[in-house]
Amino acid sequence: MPRFGMVIDTRKCVGCMDCVVACQTENDVPSGFCKDWLVTEVRGTFPNLSMEIRSERCHHCDNPPCVYCCPTGASHIEDWGKMVQITADKCIGCKACLAACPYGARFAHPDGYADKCTFCMHRVEENLDPACVAVCPTHCMYFGDLGDPESRLNELMNSRKSHTVLPEAGTSPRVFYLT
Amino acid sequence: MSIQEITTTRLNPHVDPVLAVWEWEIPVYLFVGGLVAGMMIIAGINMLRLAKGERTESFYSVQSPILGFLLMNFGMLALFMDLEHKLYVYRVYMAFEPLSPMSWGSWILLLVYPVLLLSALIRLPQAWPWLGEGIPVVQRLSERLTANARVIKLLGSANIVLGIGLGIYTGILLSTMVSRPLWNSAILGPLFLVSGLSTAAAAIHLVSSVTRRAPAPSGFLGGALAALVQPLGDNPPGPGTEKTLVRADQAFLSVELVLICLLFVGLLSGSASQIDAVDILMSGKYAVVFWGGVITVGIATPLVLQALELTHRLRHTIIPAILVLAGGFALRWVMVGAGQASRMLAAGGM
16 A cells, blocks of 8 residues: 655745646635645755755654544545645534644535545546646656655655654654755 | 744635634624623523522513523624534534533533523513413413422522533633643633633613613503613512622632633743743734733723722722623623634744
8 A cells, every 4th residue: 555745856846836826727626725835944044044945744753743633524634645634524524624634624504514635646546636736847856655665755855855844743744845 | 043934825815814703793792791601600500599488579681581582682693603514503412522612512501501590480480470371381381480499599599500510611712722732721721710700790780770760660661671770579679789790800800810820821831832922912913902901991990989889988880890791792892802812833843
């Protein structure tokens, strides 16, 4: 069984937002919402500043608080690729998962259920990359099986420094950023 | 000077710039849940006394399950109004998720309702004689309940156990969320339980004071009112009963104050995110309601007023009870709002 994840090379990302637009088109994201977004982080002491541009989304955590707090089992880790998914017709719209996610990756869909990035599971099942990965003009995003030691993802993470977002939350995110 | 500047393109409604997914409905639900939980515990203790053969006339609160039942419906309505996917609410009862406090709460509520209704039968046929005449089974059930000390004892114990479960759950619901540093404290469950007990004592005191020495009303609505607020039996309880409620409230308020202090000690000695979260209460948007509403109006003033009343330096009034109820709601409102506004701070480097 695969354990899907994502690796994003922040040195290649130019912040063009193609990934955001591709996601909205592919997943029919309602107007005014987004399932992926861009974060720009500047750190340091002037003039020695460094900048990182990150394409962020649900981190499909291995230890997902959004799944644990769900009273109906609508939020769950699916069996096939261990991705965090939501079954809309099980969701009561209590919004506990929105509060439980330290990344703010979820939102209440105007139709009432909790919604977020699915890693484009409908595409992944057909052996396609998620829409955001497929359209990236700088090829800075990689999607694949983290459980496969031979995968491109593990190859990149073994050869480069990487980090996750808010590792102190203890959620074991599965989106990694190469620095 | 070292800087860390984060900008994002995300602006999802009710998520950005700070989380605001729960508005007035959840504080109302948590307040009512705590109030009913406290009423169940106090009523349960009095039921155990009733089972031991103590004089029923000396209690104001055995009948509070009826009031609890009505209030719980109001709380559940608020909760239902908060749901975004209302038609799917039945899904809660098609699963039990052991790690989800909300799932635990839903199943606890399913047990709370029949216990409240059964407890209400102790008093209801007295208030509504026509109910017993029209539906003899209700009369028989009520007679069996009140005649059997073991059943009353069992019902009293069920009220206490479920009351504690319901009261603690209203706090645990929030405290399990690591993502919200202000909530992520084990103190929150006991704090909401004690606050629920204090508001329950205040509510029972309030309704008993309002109806003191008044003849029991009759008829459909009058009978219902009597069932809610009149004491058991023909004779009203003596003034000592009210004093007991006030004394109990003094103890609950004092413990509540200690728990709030411990909550702060825990947060201020915690992570950077937790220290940042305290600022929201100390000096942020919610500071006025917290210091003015929760601490001054809801705890300190009633503590002083009730102490003066107990030492006969001030006449008994319903003002402290009203203040305690207002403070109890303010606590839920502040904690729900400020807790959502609190968030984990990124500490790691790039």
